Structure formats: structure tokens, C-alpha cells
Amino acid sequence: MSRLGRRFAALSAANRTALTTFITAGDPTLAATVPALHQLVASGADVLELGIPFSDPEAEGPAIQASSERGLANGIRLTTCLDMVREFRARDDETPIVLMGYLNSVLAMGEAVFARAASDAGVDGLIMVNLPPEEAQTLKCELDRADIDLIFLVAPTTTDARLVKILGRASGFVYYVSLKGITGANHLDVRAVAERVAKIKAHTDLPVQVGFGIKDAASARAVGQHADGVVIGSALVTTMGSEVDDEARLIRLGEQTLALRQALDG
Amino acid sequence: MDGANRYDQPVNGHFGEHGGRFVAETLMHALEELAALYDSLAGDPVFQQELAADLKHYVGRPTPLYHAERLSRELGPQIFFKREDLNHTGAHKVNNTIGQALLAKRMGKPRVIAETGAGQHGVATATVAARLGLSCQVYMGAEDVKRQSLNVYRMKLLGAEVIPVHSGSRTLKDAMNEAMRDWVTNVDNTHYIIGTVAGPDPYPRLVRDFQSVIGKETRIQCLEQVGRLPDTLVACVGGGSNAIGLFHPFIDDTDVRLVGVEAGGLGLDTGRHAAPLNAGRVGVLHGNRTYLMQDDDGQIIETHSISAGLDYPGVGPEHAYLKDLQRAEYAAVTDDEAMAAFRLLNHTEGIMPALESSHALAWVVREAAGFDDDDVVVINLSGRGDKDILTVAALDGIEI
Numbered sequence: 169m170s171r172l173g174r175r176f177a178a179l180s181a182a183n184r185t186a187l188t189t190f191i192t193a194g195d196p197t198l199a200a201t202v203p204a205l206h207q208l209v210a211s212g213a214d215v216l217e218l219g220i221p222f223s224d225p226e227a228e229g230p231a232i233q234a235s236s237e238r239g240l241a242n243g244i245r246l247t248t249c250l251d252m253v254r255e256f257r258a259r260d261d262e263t264p265i266v267l268m269g270y271l272n273s274v275l276a277m278g279e280a281v282f283a284r285a286a287s288d289a290g291v292d293g294l295i296m297v298n299l300p301p302e303e304a305q306t307l308k309c310e311l312d313r314a315d316i317d318l319i320f321l322v323a324p325t326t327t328d329a330r331l332v333k334i335l336g337r338a339s340g341f342v343y344y345v346s347l348k349g350i351t352g353a354n355h356l357d358v359r360a361v362a363e364r365v366a367k368i369k370a371h372t373d374l375p376v377q378v379g380f381g382i383k384d385a386a387s388a389r390a391v392g393q394h395a396d397g398v399v400i401g402s403a404l405v406t407t408m409g410s411e412v413d414d415e416a417r418l419i420r421l422g423e424q425t426l427a428l429r430q431a432l433d434g
Numbered sequence: 435m436d437g438a439n440r441y442d443q444p445v446n447g448h449f450g451e452h453g454g455r456f457v458a459e460t461l462m463h464a465l466e467e468l469a470a471l472y473d474s475l476a477g478d479p480v481f482q483q484e485l486a487a488d489l490k491h492y493v494g495r496p497t498p499l500y501h502a503e504r505l506s507r508e509l510g511p512q513i514f515f516k517r518e519d520l521n522h523t524g525a526h527k528v529n530n531t532i533g534q535a536l537l538a539k540r541m542g543k544p545r546v547i548a549e550t551g552a553g554q555h556g557v558a559t560a561t562v563a564a565r566l567g568l569s570c571q572v573y574m575g576a577e578d579v580k581r582q583s584l585n586v587y588r589m590k591l592l593g594a595e596v597i598p599v600h601s602g603s604r605t606l607k608d609a610m611n612e613a614m615r616d617w618v619t620n621v622d623n624t625h626y627i628i629g630t631v632a633g634p635d636p637y638p639r640l641v642r643d644f645q646s647v648i649g650k651e652t653r654i655q656c657l658e659q660v661g662r663l664p665d666t667l668v669a670c671v672g673g674g675s676n677a678i679g680l681f682h683p684f685i686d687d688t689d690v691r692l693v694g695v696e697a698g699g700l701g702l703d704t705g706r707h708a709a710p711l712n713a714g715r716v717g718v719l720h721g722n723r724t725y726l727m728q729d730d731d732g733q734i735i736e737t738h739s740i741s742a743g744l745d746y747p748g749v750g751p752e753h754a755y756l757k758d759l760q761r762a763e764y765a766a767v768t769d770d771e772a773m774a775a776f777r778l779l780n781h782t783e784g785i786m787p788a789l790e791s792s793h794a795l796a797w798v799v800r801e802a803a804g805f806d807d808d809d810v811v812v813i814n815l816s817g818r819g820d821k822d823i824l825t826v827a828a829l830d831g832i833e834i
Contacts, residue, residue, distance in 0.1 A: 276732025
């Protein structure tokens with residue numbers, strides 16, 4: 169069983185909701201990323217999403233756009249992101265890591281080359297924001313061969329016909345985009361999310377995680393009651409980008425993550 | 435054409451390996467809806483009549499095919515200009531916005547958004563929005579807001595809101611990112627009027643079809659005026675909408691040479707240009723697979739052109755396909771060559787072309803010796819140059 173499979177099975181057995189955290193690789197410095205990943209785990213994160221900076225992140229709100237720009241200014245490349253995962257794995261072989269980004273980064277490396285390199289580094293899953301299942305055949309084939317889950321997004325606008333199509337190809341978990349909008353948006357409707365998640369779960373045995381627009385303990389708790397997991401991105405990325413020294417940033421990140429953990433468990 | 439070089443209609447929005455629908459899931463349904471509506475309207479006589487009437491009475495079509503005799507004597511071949519600059523609003527862009535506004539009306543969407551580089555597409559969108567009573571917001575890179583201030587003010591006068599985009603390189607590509615972010619948020623009540631033949635399917639074929647009126651008219655006019663088809667068609671290529679509009683009705687006429695001219699900026703060897711078909715690699719940006727200006731890590735690199743309308747790192751997927759098939763050829767001219775052509779046309783014919791369109795003429799000037807005197811060369815004069823007066827004056831050291 170994959171790390172993602174094991175992690176969700178354990179969470180389910182313990183009747184707990186997954187806390188999935190997103191930070192952007194290389195933000196605010198190249199050296200900050202791996203310690204931050206360990207801190208997230210120590211403070212209660214179950215699954216780690218690591219953003220691959222891209223010059224044109226068309227689905228991101230201002231916070232993650234800015235983090236991408238900081239990462240790129242630090243000279244980060246896709247190979248650097250994979251090196252960070254490898255470095256993280258030296259101390260943690262259990263916590264699943266999902267890379268998240270835009271297709272062009274993977275195409276530039278080559279889909280087959282990427283799949284092998286990512287598998288070697290210890291990557292468990294990949295989310296490509298701008299890759300719907302219709303266009304994903306080649307990449308999915310390469311990732312399957314490397315035992316990496318290609319995780320698809322489902323949106324509020326996804327029709328029933330599309331939902332069936334997406335779930336037929338999904339693996340790892342299903343990422344439900346909680347709202348029509350960009351990351352970090354401010355118009356979450358918990359009741360609508362609950363209905364949609366229930367509908368998705370009626371069609372799949374995969375865990376369903378909800379992201380976009382969940383930013384604090386209250387929204388995490390509210391959404392967490394209806395889903396297998398919640399994804400927190402912009403709020404943590406804002407902390408990563410705050411103008412403090414490395415130690416203070418790690419402390420703040422830990423406190424923020426712990427509060428989310430307690431909200432989900434409480 | 436036969437065998438490997440045969441031109442095939444797109445399948446599922448793919449032109450060969452290019453095109454497609456690479457967008458966030460939230461937008462997929464809107465694209466499916468738009469494609470279904472558009473496909474249903476292709477054979478709808480009411481829609482087609484409405485479009486034809488608007489093009490005739492509102493836009494002022496057909497535009498002339500003008501034989502530039504004095505310029506022809508100077509350069510050699512017989513040069514004809516397809517006068518898209520004489521359209522209402524001063525460029526070819528309105529051919530597309532008229533059509534897409536009718537689509538928005540059919541879908542019952544009260545709001546339209548657009549991205550714009552030079553401002554011509556923004557103006558054309560603001561214009562049709564005003565006419566149909568649609569709310570309109572136009573995203574424009576902050577850099578372009580500065581260098582195309584006349585068009586910014588025109589859009590405001592037309593009742594549109596211009597939103598400067600400060601992210602990334604602050605030009606057309608960033609305006610497109612921001613428009614996508616708006617659309618993903620407001621997809622229920624908003625139609626995104628993409629201004630070029632790029633973006634996710636169905637935009638490349640939809641915009642092409644609306645712009646194909648350029649080539650259809652050229653074909654008829656050339657047969658009437660010259661008695662035969664042209665030998666060569668030349669058009670500038672940024673995203674490539676005016677070029678595909680001219681080329682497309684001639685694709686099966688394999689004796690007609692098709693030349694797209696990209697923005698060579700300071701020169702292809704300097705890296706400071708906007709010529710992905712000449713110097714780019716295939717990748718995925720803004721919903722489609724095509725040639726892109728990118729580094730070896732897949733990051734989109736900043737482009738440079740004197741002309742804001744060509745300052746874009748990608749190109750429409752159908753052009754990428756025509757390049758791969760070798761059905762069309764793609765050249766590049768520099769900022770300086772384009773400026774010289776701009777001045778030449780002012781002096782010899784009393785026509786002030788847009789800096790974008792000046793690129794097409796500049797290629798003909800450079801390659802003129804390779805043509806016979808009775809060769810018929812049609813250049814798409816895609817827009818007028820009034821919007822560029824401040825840029826040109828600044829180059830002359832004059833402050834207006």
C-alpha cells in the first residue's frame with residue numbers, strides 16, 4: 169500500500185480528519201522549506217502538499233502567487249523541489265508528500281523522466297491544477313508506472329457526467345475545490361460543500377479532501393465534519409512569507425498548524 | 435495536400451499535438467457549454483444573419499482590398515492591403531468581439547471580461563458591451579496601461595472598467611492570467627471574450643471562424659480585382675488572430691504562400707523578442723499546448739516587442755500546427771525594421787499602420803527582392819496606428 173493509502177487507512181481507523189498543509193517550495197528561502205515540512209508534521213499535519221513555483225499560476229490567489237514569485241526569485245527549479253523531498257525523506261519515511269503545480273513544469277522535464285525522478289525522491293502524489301482528466305492520459309500512464317497517484321480536482325461546477333469520468337481515473341484522494349474561485353478566496357459555503365462531498369463519496373471509496381477558502385480553525389472544523397480531510401494553503405503560505413526570522417517563522421507555523429489540528433480533533 | 439502534411443480539422447480541440455483544454459476543473463463545464471452552443475450556432479441561419487448584419491452595418495464590412503501602387507513601384511511586387519484598420523474601432527479585433535458578444539447574449543450572461551495588450555481588443559470588447567448593455571471589465575498589464583494610455587482612456591469612455599495587472603511581467607500574459615482568475619470566480623454570470631486564437635478549446639477555432647471573414651473577403655476581392663488568387667499572404671503574429679483570419683480560407687490553396695511575421699524585438703539572437711514559433715519550445719500555457727517562450731525549467735520568460743499587441747510568449751495552436759505541417763512559414767522582424775516600415779507606409783501611401791501590422795509590411799520590405807514584379811502580395815493591415823503615436827513620438831524624442 170502507498171504512503172497515502174496507509175495514512176488515510178490509519179486516519180479512518182482512528183476516526184480522524186486529515187489535515188493537509190500546503191507550502192510553496194523555496195519560499196521564502198531555499199533553506200526554509202525542509203525544516204518547515206518537518207515542523208508541519210510535528211504540529212499535526214497528516215499529508216504535505218508542496219507547491220512547485222510557476223511563472224503563471226493562473227488558479228492562484230495573491231498569497232500563493234507571491235510565494236511562487238519568491239521561490240522563483242530564489243532560483244528554484246523542479247529538480248530543487250525533488251531534492252527537498254529527498255532531504256525530507258531522510259528523516260521521515262511515513263508522511264505522504266504530494267507535489268502541486270502546473271503542467272508545463274513537468275512537460276519541460278519530460279513526463280517519463282519526472283515520474284522516475286519523483287518516485288526516487290519519495291513523492292507520493294501529483295496535483296496538476298491545469299490538467300483535466302481528458303488531457304492527462306500520457307502523464308497518468310507514466311505516474312502509474314512509478315506508483316505515484318495523479319490526484320484530480322472536482323469543482324462546484326463539475327457535472328455528474330464529468331464527476332463519473334474523473335472518479336474513474338482518480339487515485340490517492342479526490343481534491344474537492346470548495347468554491348468557484350482562486351486559492352485563498354473568501355466565500356466558502358459550508359452547507360453547499362457538505363452536499364457536494366456527500367455526492368462525491370456516494371460515487372467513490374477514495375478519501376475526499378476539501379481545499380480552497382479554508383483558512384482558520386473555525387472553517388477547518390466546519391468543513392472537516394463533512395470530509396475526509398481539509399487542505400490549508402494560503403493561510404500557511406502567508407505565514408511563510410511574513411517578515412520574521414527563521415526561528416520565529418517556524419514557531420508561528422507550528423502554532424497555526426496545531427490550532428488547526430485541535431480544531432479538527434476537537 | 436496529402437500524406438503527413440495534410441491539414442486536418444481539429445479533433446476534440448487538438449490541432450495535431452497542439453491546442454486542447456488545459457484549465458482548472460472549475461472552468462471545464464463552461465468550456466463544454468460554450469463549445470456546444472457554438473457548434474449548434476454554426477448551422478443556425480438566424481445567428482449567422484445577425485452576425486452578418488452587424489458586420490455590415492455596425493463594423494462597416496467589407497473592408498477594402500487596396501492596391502498600394504506607389505509602394506508597389508518602390509518595392510517591386512504588387513502590394514495589396516486588406517484594410518482591417520478601417521473597421522469600426524480601428525482594428526480586426528471587433529470581428530471577433532461582435533461574434534462573441536452575440537454568444538454572451540445567447541447564453542444570457544450579463545457580464546463580459548477581456549484581456550488586452552495593445553488595448554485594441556479591450557476597446558473592441560468595451561464597444562460591443564456598450565452596444566448590448568453588458569457590464570465589462572478589461573484586464574491589462576500595468577506596463578501596457580502605461581504605453582497604451584490612449585486606448586485605456588477610450589475604454590473608460592465606452593463605460594468599461596480597466597483593471598491594471600501588476601503581477602509577473604505586467605503585460606498581456608499576466609492580463610490573461612488575471613482574466614482567467616476572474617472567470618473561474620464569476621463563471622456563472624460572465625463570458626470571457628478571449629481576443630486571440632489561443633486559450634482552451636473552443637476559443638482557438640471560435641475566434642478563427644469569426645476572423646475568417648478577413649480571408650473570405652480577400653479571396654473574393656482578389657478574384658474580382660486581379661482575376662486570380664494572391665501569391666502570398668502576409669500577416670503579423672502575436673497570438674495570431676488576424677493572421678489566421680486571413681490564412682484560413684486559403685489553407686487548401688497550396689499555391690498560396692502563407693507568411694506569419696513574429697515580433698523579433700531587439701533580434702532573435704538577443705533573446706529579447708516575442709517569437710515563440712521562431713525560437714520557442716512546445717509547452718502548455720493559458721489552456722492550450724503550443725510553442726512558448728520558456729526556459730529549460732518550463733518557466734515562461736519575459737518577452738519584448740515595441741508593439742504591445744505582439745508582446746506575448748505563446749501563439750495560437752493552429753499556427754503551431756501550420757508550422758509543423760510546413761503549410762505556413764513564420765519569420766520575425768525587429769523593432770527597428772517594424773518602425774522603418776511604419777514610416778514608409780505613412781510617407782508612400784498616407785496610411786498610418788499599427789506597430790503590430792508594421793511587422794507584416796517590414797517582412798515584405800526585407801524580402802522584396804525575392805518577388806517578381808507581377809507577384810500579388812496581400813498584407814493584412816490589421817489595425818491603424820493612432821494608438822501608437824505616443825510610442826513613436828517618444829522614439830523621436832518628442833513629448834506630446
